[in-house]
Amino acid sequence: MKRMTMAATALFSTVLFALPASAKIISTPSKPIVAVDGSAAAKRVCYYEDKAYSLGAMLQIGDNTIVCQEANDYETNGALRWFSLNAIDTSNTEISEPKDGSVKTYSLK
Numbered sequence: 001m002k003r004m005t006m007a008a009t010a011l012f013s014t015v016l017f018a019l020p021a022s023a024k025i026i027s028t029p030s031k032p033i034v035a036v037d038g039s040a041a042a043k044r045v046c047y048y049e050d051k052a053y054s055l056g057a058m059l060q061i062g063d064n065t066i067v068c069q070e071a072n073d074y075e076t077n078g079a080l081r082w083f084s085l086n087a088i089d090t091s092n093t094e095i096s097e098p099k100d101g102s103v104k105t106y107s108l109k
Contacts, residue, residue, distance in 0.1 A: 044077070044078075044079070044080050045068075045080060046068035046080045046081060046082050048066075048082070053068050054068065055068055055069070055070070055080055056068060056069075058085070059082075064084055064085075064086075065084070065085040066082045066083065066084055066085065067082070067083050067084075067085055068080050068081075068082060069081070069082075069083050
């Protein structure tokens with residue numbers, strides 16, 4: 001009888017301590033859910049020194065002038081990128097020298 005009581009106590013203890021270890025199973029989905037902020041994707045800007053510049057913006061960097069233009073000329077709402085003013089077609093560009101010597105004005109047509 002004593003052996004049966006000890007066996008029953010051992011079995012009861014094993015079951016009692018095994019239950020909390022296997023009580024909760026958490027599974028994750030097989031495909032991750034991706035969230036995208038659409039407001040940032042709609043902005044068409046060129047970045048220079050952590051500042052955003054819009055289409056047509058020109059920056060003088062040393063002796064080089066860069067222009068924010070469409071990356072692909074066949075897209076109307078595609079990405080923008082910086083082009084060197086020397087690299088784009090300047091046949092329709094009008095450059096006017098200032099009378100007071102302060103700022104040159106470029107006009108792309």
